[in-house]
Amino acid sequence: xxxxxxxxxxxxxxxxxxxxxxxxxxxxxxxxxxxxxxxxxxxxxxxxxxxxxxxxxxxxxxxxxxxxxxxxxxxxxxxxxxxxxxxxxxxxxxxxxxxxxxxxx
Amino acid sequence: xxxxxxxxxxxxxxxxxxxxxxxxxxxxxxxxxxxxxxxxxxxxxxxxxxxxxxxxxxxxxxxxxxxxxxxxxxxxxxxxxxxxxxxxxxxxxxxxxxxxxxxxxxxxxxxxxxxxxxxxxxxxxxxxxxxxxxxxxxxxxxxxxxxxxxxxxxxxxxxxxxxxxxxxxxxxxxxxxxxxxxxxxxxxxxxxxxxxxxxxxxxxxxxxxxxxxxxxxxxxxxxxxxxxxxxxxxxxxxxxxxxxxxxxxxxxxxxxxxxxxxxxxxxxxxxxxxxxxxxxxxxxxxxxxxxxxxxxxxxxxxxxxxxxxxxxxxxxxxxxxxxxxxxxxxxxxxxxxxxxxxxxxxxxxxxxxxxxxxxxxxxxxxxxxxxxxxxxxxxxxxxxxxxxxxxxxxxxxxxxxxxxxxxxxxxxxxxxxxxxxxxxxxxxxxxxxxxxxxxxxxxxxxxxxxxxxxxxxxxxxxxxxxxxxxxxxxxxxxxxxxxxxxxxxxxxxxxxxxxxxxxxxxxxxxxxxxxxxxxxxxxxxxxxxxxxxxxxxxxxxxxxxxxx
Numbered sequence: 001x002x003x004x005x006x007x008x009x010x011x012x013x014x015x016x017x018x019x020x021x022x023x024x025x026x027x028x029x030x031x032x033x034x035x036x037x038x039x040x041x042x043x044x045x046x047x048x049x050x051x052x053x054x055x056x057x058x059x060x061x062x063x064x065x066x067x068x069x070x071x072x073x074x075x076x077x078x079x080x081x082x083x084x085x086x087x088x089x090x091x092x093x094x095x096x097x098x099x100x101x102x103x104x105x
Numbered sequence: 106x107x108x109x110x111x112x113x114x115x116x117x118x119x120x121x122x123x124x125x126x127x128x129x130x131x132x133x134x135x136x137x138x139x140x141x142x143x144x145x146x147x148x149x150x151x152x153x154x155x156x157x158x159x160x161x162x163x164x165x166x167x168x169x170x171x172x173x174x175x176x177x178x179x180x181x182x183x184x185x186x187x188x189x190x191x192x193x194x195x196x197x198x199x200x201x202x203x204x205x206x207x208x209x210x211x212x213x214x215x216x217x218x219x220x221x222x223x224x225x226x227x228x229x230x231x232x233x234x235x236x237x238x239x240x241x242x243x244x245x246x247x248x249x250x251x252x253x254x255x256x257x258x259x260x261x262x263x264x265x266x267x268x269x270x271x272x273x274x275x276x277x278x279x280x281x282x283x284x285x286x287x288x289x290x291x292x293x294x295x296x297x298x299x300x301x302x303x304x305x306x307x308x309x310x311x312x313x314x315x316x317x318x319x320x321x322x323x324x325x326x327x328x329x330x331x332x333x334x335x336x337x338x339x340x341x342x343x344x345x346x347x348x349x350x351x352x353x354x355x356x357x358x359x360x361x362x363x364x365x366x367x368x369x370x371x372x373x374x375x376x377x378x379x380x381x382x383x384x385x386x387x388x389x390x391x392x393x394x395x396x397x398x399x400x401x402x403x404x405x406x407x408x409x410x411x412x413x414x415x416x417x418x419x420x421x422x423x424x425x426x427x428x429x430x431x432x433x434x435x436x437x438x439x440x441x442x443x444x445x446x447x448x449x450x451x452x453x454x455x456x457x458x459x460x461x462x463x464x465x466x467x468x469x470x471x472x473x474x475x476x477x478x479x480x481x482x483x484x485x486x487x488x489x490x491x492x493x494x495x496x497x498x499x500x501x502x503x504x505x506x507x508x509x510x511x512x513x514x515x516x517x518x519x520x521x522x523x524x525x526x527x528x529x530x531x532x533x534x535x536x537x538x539x540x541x542x543x544x545x546x547x548x549x550x551x552x553x554x555x556x557x558x559x560x561x562x563x564x565x566x567x568x569x570x571x572x573x574x575x576x577x578x579x580x581x582x583x584x585x586x587x588x589x590x591x592x593x594x595x596x597x598x599x600x601x602x603x604x605x606x607x608x609x610x611x612x613x614x615x616x617x618x619x620x621x622x623x624x625x626x627x628x629x630x631x632x633x634x635x636x637x638x639x640x641x642x643x644x645x646x647x648x649x650x651x652x653x
Contacts, residue, residue, distance in 0.1 A: 001159060015142045015559065060324035065365050068331055090558070101318060101365070 006032040018094050022057065025097030033095040037085060046083055046095075048073055053096035063089070063098050109138075109562060112605055119566075121215045128223060129230070129250055133259040135162050138562030139214075141265060141555065144305035149298060151309040152411065156298030162261070167254070173297050174252055178235060180296045184289055185236065191289050194281045195232045198225065204273035204283065209548050210266050213566035221273035221283045224263050228290050231256065261299050264290040266563060268552035269406070269438075270511035275544050287553075292408045300407060304554035307403040311415050315398045316361035322395035328364045329393065332374045339636060341628030344381035349426065350392035354463060356423050357391050359434025360400040362592035363613070369595040371634045372435055372613030376480070378622060378634075379615065382493070385625050387464045391432065397422035400436035401592060406554040413450045416442055420451050423476070430460035430469075431477045435613050437552065437591030440479065441516030448474040465490040479513070481522040481590060484618060488529045494623040499630070500531040502640045503586040505617070506578050507536070508571065508598065509546035510591035520544070523590055523614055530621035535582040541574035549589075551597035564597065565604050572605035579609055587611050 001012045001020060009028040012020040017036065019029060030050070034042055052072050056064040066088050070077055077088070084091030089101065109115070124131055140162055149157035160168045170176065185192045204221040206212065211219040218224060226248070233240030234249030243249070250256065269284035277283070294300065307317035314321055320328070329346050337343050347353060359376065363369040383389035397418045404411035423431055433439065457476040460469040467486045472478050487493050507527055513519040520543045528534055541547050550567030578584040587598055587609050598611040620633050631642050 014145075060327065061321055062319055062324055065328065065331075065370060066367060067335075067370060068328075071331075 004032065006035075014100070016090065016094075016100060018100050019097050022097050022099070025054075029097060030095055033091075037091055037095070039084070043083075045073075045075065045079075049075070049080065049083060049088075049092050050096045053092060053098060057096070057098050063093050063101055109565065109604075115566065116569075119213070119215050123217050128217060128226075129245070132255060133262050135258065135262050137163070137559075139266065139560060140262060140563070141301035141303050141557045141560045144298070144300040144302045146298075148302065148305040148309035149300065152305075152312050152414075154295060154298060154300070154305075156296075158298055160298075162258075167258070167299070169254070169257075169297060173257075176296050177252060177257075177293055180293045181232070181235065184292065185232075188285075188289070190282065190285055194225070194283075194286055195229055195236075197279050198222065198229065198281055199279070200226070201278065203276045203278060204281075207273045207276050208267075209270070209272070209550055209570045210268070210563070210567045213550070213569040214266075214563070216266075218259070218263050219266055221267075224267055225281075225283055225286045227256070227260055227263060228286060257297075257299075260290055261294055264294065265301055265555065266567075268511075268548045268550065268555055268567070270548035270552055271515045272511070272545065272548065275515065288405075291406060295408050301554065301557070303557035304403050304406050307554070308407055308411060308415065311399055311403065315394075315396045315418055317399055317401060317403055318361045318365050320361055320365070320398060322398075325364065325393075325395045325398050329373075329377070332364075332370065332377055335636075336374055336378060336634075339632060339634055340378065340624055340630060342381065342624050342626050344377050346377055346380065347390075347392040349394055349396070350390075351426050353392035353426060354390040354429050355392070356397065356426060356428040356431045357393055357434065358397050358400050358419060358431060360436040360439065360592035361398055362401070362596055363434060364398075366592075366596055368599065368611055368616070368635075369592050369613060371616040372595065374634050375613065375615030375617075375619035376434060378619040378624060379484075382622055382624055383464065383487075387492070389464065392426065392428070394422045394426070400434055400439040402439060402442045403554050405438055405442050409450075412442060412446065416447055417451045419447075419477075420454055423454070424456050427456075429458045430472070431457075432480060432483060433477050434480050435590040435592065435595075435615060437510040437512040437593055438516075439512075440519070441512040443475055443477050444517035447477070462486050464492050479517070479519055479522070480615065481513075481519060481526055484615075485522040485525045488526060493618075495530055495618075495621045496623050497530050497532050497621050499620050499633070499639060499642070500617055501533070503531060503617075504533045504535060504582055504584045505531045505586045505588055505612075506534070506575065506584045507542070507614075508549070508575075508587055508589040508594060509542050510589055510594050511546060511548050511552060513590055514546050515544055519590075523588075526614055527588060527617060530617050535578050535584050537574040537578050541570065547571040547574065549591075549594050549597040549601060551600075552593055556593055556597050561600075565601065568597070568601040568605070571598075572601050575602065575609055576606045579606055585609055588614050588617060590614055 004011050007028045080088050146157035158168050208221050230250045231252050239247045240249035267287040269287050271284045273283045310319035311317050363373040402415050404415035459473045460478045469478050547570040551564045602609045
């Protein structure tokens with residue numbers, strides 16, 4: 001598994017740059033993905049999305065469906081794409097330390 | 106999709122001119138965008154697959170076990186003995202080429218090794234060399250070649266560029282089922298830990314939680330509860346799905362993609378509304394299961410044993426709950442597994458009855474052996490007996506076409522029922538050209554576990570023939586909605602249309618049904634299930650009796 005170093009921390013990542021383990025997530029990881037995603041500034045809205053994703057994941061062991069994320073945060077899908085240019089999966093879930101969903105999705 | 110060329114550019118690069126060198130002398134070139142990541146060793150270990158390890162398809166060293174040739178040879182031998190079909194398919198091909206231009210991956214990539222005949226020849230050449238007398242004597246003269254690491258890499262690359270859709274088989278004068286050759290080849294690759302992650306991880310998830318996405322029971326219920334709320338908002342009725350209900354008449358099983366990914370989630374809402382309607386009107390008694398929570402079976406893309414293992418939960422749950430039969434949702438390969446393997450694999454069942462529609466009394470004789478009825482058969486029967494109050498005008502803003510999902514069409518012969526249903530819930534239905542539908546339907550380009558993100562070029566080029574037919578009806582009739590009865594389709598076709606025909610959206614058939622279904626106690630429904638306004642839908646005039 002490839003490794004990345006950022007602000008003194010080392011993270012193992014998969015081919016798409018998702019963190020290997022939810023428990024290895026940290027604020028440095030957030031900063032790393034922010035840079036990778038080309039997000040200029042992390043706002044309360046970014047943090048809200050991340051908090052919702054992590055809370056849901058801790059309860060359910062899976063990322064929420066996009067419609068749930070949209071409803072709970074109150075952000076339309078279009079706005080989530082504005083916040084995370086790679087979208088809710090490859091952008092927001094990655095930053096929140098969640099694994100990629102697989103299957104008929 | 107951002108790093109992909111524009112559609113016109115992709116088309117202009119497409120070249121079907123065969124190379125001058127013989128195919129055996131053309132080494133495999135594993136190209137980014139055309140292959141899926143290797144299986145996560147954790148997932149392989151979870152289901153007990155051998156030789157789980159980290160390896161990278163584009164690196165030279167695949168970290169194969171030392172005796173890989175011996176393992177493969179033994180695996181080949183065992184399967185030739187076990188599956189008469191494989192032996193026959195290895196022997197009888199006369200290389201007439203009738204299949205050559207029938208494959209969506211060949212049409213879309215121009216790569217000669219994607220001609221089904223040549224893809225199969227990758228395996229046949231080794232078969233001739235290792236298992237036939239003529240091959241042993243004549244070697245290359247007889248089309249044989251020894252198994253080398255390069256040959257193995259070629260197998261891997263091209264066996265994961267076949268979606269097991271079986272379109273080529275329709276045209277084979279010998280009836281060779283080329284999907285079975287891919288299934289066989291992938292099974293051999295799995296003996297060496299050479300799976301792709303988009304298959305291996307769903308398989309592990311499914312083994313652990315009952316579904317590909319790894320949805321646990323409480324989360325499954327949570328997701329359906331979310332739809333309950335949305336339905337209440339859009340339709341104005343509160344549906345009450347049953348979960349794991351012992352003694353229910355019928356068990357419902359559908360792909361987990363329907364409860365997770367758009368637009369499948371609207372298909373799931375469609376099922377829920379239909380069941381609510383039938384319960385209110387006729388006392389219909391059906392339950393969802395949080396254990397048999399997956400219709401699909403990515404084990405089918407792995408090995409016979411894995412397919413059997415993942416499939417077994419359907420009958421196990423039916424037995425535990427004591428249902429009379431099972432109703433299956435809009436899934437693709439699920440139906441090939443059910444129709445062609447389930448009965449002998451995990452059946453026959455002695456605890457269920459030949460399915461009878463409790464509302465119409467119709468006996469589904471065709472489902473006598475499996476005890477599983479397709480929701481399109483069930484719906485067609487209800488409509489035929491006039492048991493549904495439908496207002497197709499609510500779908501008038503849509504011009505609909507239907508993509509026959511490969512496995513229901515070619516794997517079980519489900520051709521007319523979806524069309525009958527759609528024609529009863531929509532006023533504007535247009536068929537795509539005859540050689541792209543029904544038995545001859547073109548694959549979405551992402552079936553058999555290839556619907557990952559990293560192989561996007563393969564998926565989009567593989568979807569070209571389907572997209573071309575969609576474009577045709579879009580331009581000719583203004584079609585703006587592509588309907589289908591498969592969860593991989595619902596996941597893959599929106600990506601396809603976004604690239605090739607952005608004016609066309611994708612829907613499951615049950616979403617169309619629920620939009621037309623007049624639900625007892627519903628309020629005004631000026632929107633569809635997606636909450637989008639129905640154009641031209643006049644607000645009925647309200648009586649202002651309680652106005653101040």
